[in-house]
Amino acid sequence: MENVLITGGAGFIGSNFVHYVLAKYPDCKVVVFDKLTYAGNLDNLQDVADDPRYHFVRADICDTELVQQVIQEHEIQSIVNFAADTHVDRSILEPGSFIQTDVYGTHVLLEAIREFGLRRMVHVSTDEVYGSVVEGSSVETDNLLPSSPYSASKAGGDLMCRAYHVTYGVPVVITRGSNNFGPHQYPEKVIPLFITNALDDKPLPLYGDGQNVRDWLYVLDHCEAIDLMWREGWDGEIYNVGSDDELTNLELTEMLLELMGKPRSLIQFVEDRPGHDRRYSLDSTKIHQLGWQPRHDFEEALVGTVRWYTENRWWWEKIKRGEYEGYYQTQYGRRPVVSGSGN
Numbered sequence: 001m002e003n004v005l006i007t008g009g010a011g012f013i014g015s016n017f018v019h020y021v022l023a024k025y026p027d028c029k030v031v032v033f034d035k036l037t038y039a040g041n042l043d044n045l046q047d048v049a050d051d052p053r054y055h056f057v058r059a060d061i062c063d064t065e066l067v068q069q070v071i072q073e074h075e076i077q078s079i080v081n082f083a084a085d086t087h088v089d090r091s092i093l094e095p096g097s098f099i100q101t102d103v104y105g106t107h108v109l110l111e112a113i114r115e116f117g118l119r120r121m122v123h124v125s126t127d128e129v130y131g132s133v134v135e136g137s138s139v140e141t142d143n144l145l146p147s148s149p150y151s152a153s154k155a156g157g158d159l160m161c162r163a164y165h166v167t168y169g170v171p172v173v174i175t176r177g178s179n180n181f182g183p184h185q186y187p188e189k190v191i192p193l194f195i196t197n198a199l200d201d202k203p204l205p206l207y208g209d210g211q212n213v214r215d216w217l218y219v220l221d222h223c224e225a226i227d228l229m230w231r232e233g234w235d236g237e238i239y240n241v242g243s244d245d246e247l248t249n250l251e252l253t254e255m256l257l258e259l260m261g262k263p264r265s266l267i268q269f270v271e272d273r274p275g276h277d278r279r280y281s282l283d284s285t286k287i288h289q290l291g292w293q294p295r296h297d298f299e300e301a302l303v304g305t306v307r308w309y310t311e312n313r314w315w316w317e318k319i320k321r322g323e324y325e326g327y328y329q330t331q332y333g334r335r336p337v338v339s340g341s342g343n
């Protein structure tokens with residue numbers, strides 16, 4: 001196997017992928033390149049810290065010089081790019097860093113591939129670039145109609161990948177995954193936010209009427225799809241990665257409360273997220289044809305995820321201390337449901 005640069009490898013999906021690769025490929029050298037924003041967390045990688053095949057570099061993908069230096073120093077052959085600002089609510093409050101990392105940073109990586117003739121980059125993107133899908137499911141050739149500064153930035157990164165492939169022949173494969181869940185997800189995203197709030201008997205702030213639909217993909221199924229694309233994807237191609245587990249947010253919340261033995265009264269309907277996409281839905285036929293299928297049953301994976309957050313308070317309590325418990329809308333803008341007190 002080869003030397004791979006995993007950008008954003010200290011975040012949720014990236015760190016799951018680092019563990020996956022080190023376990024599956026004994027001959028692989030993994031270099032994690034991560035800025036350690038609020039979402040990047042070395043706790044996610046502490047159990048591989050002593051593995052001689054693993055190296056960590058704290059740096060920004062927008063820093064051309066450092067990106068190129070690390071590629072040379074570690075004789076990198078491919079990149080899997082997870083690095084991004086990722087939370088829709090934060091992108092509504094402060095779009096600038098999203099544009100910087102998700103568009104400009106992607107361009108820096110593409111330039112480096114060009115400069116050093118790397119074998120491939122897998123660019124990990126999202127179903128949100130298609131915008132809201134009222135009926136049917138998105139295919140890879142559909143128009144991009146992003147609704148939030150986050151999804152617009154991700155769409156910009158995707159288009160830059162395509163342009164670099166068409167113009168310079170840069171070998172890049174784009175994946176567009178649906179909503180992920182699993183261990184190590186930052187507790188601002190709905191599943192870990194609601195699990196950790198429920199564990200502490202705090203309200204679960206459900207946006208709008210709770211009828212928005214998301215398709216839930218277990219993180220290890222996503223890692224397997226990315227691995228397949230890394231090895232066998234076709235350069236210049238885009239692959240949807242969905243699980244066909246569509247649920248309204250209310251259905252998801254009720255399911256979580258039932259699994260956890262918590263009362264429905266914890267649900268707190270709050271004002272809607274501005275520009276909130278009603279539904280995402282992916283047609284994943286193209287990646288199925290290459291042999292990928294999600295292997296995890298949704299409910300079993302959700303039970304396992306609840307168990308992980310229940311057993312790993314050490315991981316999330318310190319994140320939530322001094323952090324928020326979710327957002328609600330006021331006349332002055334979006335505010336945290338419970339302000340961090342530092343206690």
Ligand code: NAD
Nearest residue numbers: 008010011012013035036037039040060061083084177180
């Ligand atoms: P995350 O927010 O948990 O992690 C992002 C990581 O990127 C963090 O470790 C952060 O420190 C790092 N990072 C941010 N800006 C950086 C920069 N400028 N330079 C270097 N590192 C930087 O995100 P995630 O949920 O693990 O998502 C990973 C990728 O997968 C993202 O590109 C996201 O768009 C995509 N994606 C996520 C989901 C999902 O449901 N979470 C679904 C589909 C696609």
Ligand code: TDX
Nearest residue numbers: 086087088126179188189190205206207212249326327
């Ligand atoms: O407090 C909340 N209440 C609520 O009702 C939060 C945080 C969310 N929601 C709703 C909004 C969405 O309809 O739950 C749904 C999921 O919300 P998020 O977890 O914020 O995810 P989403 O906006 O769908 O985007 C996610 O999936 C695609 C990730 O954050 C992206 O990084 C990924 O690309």
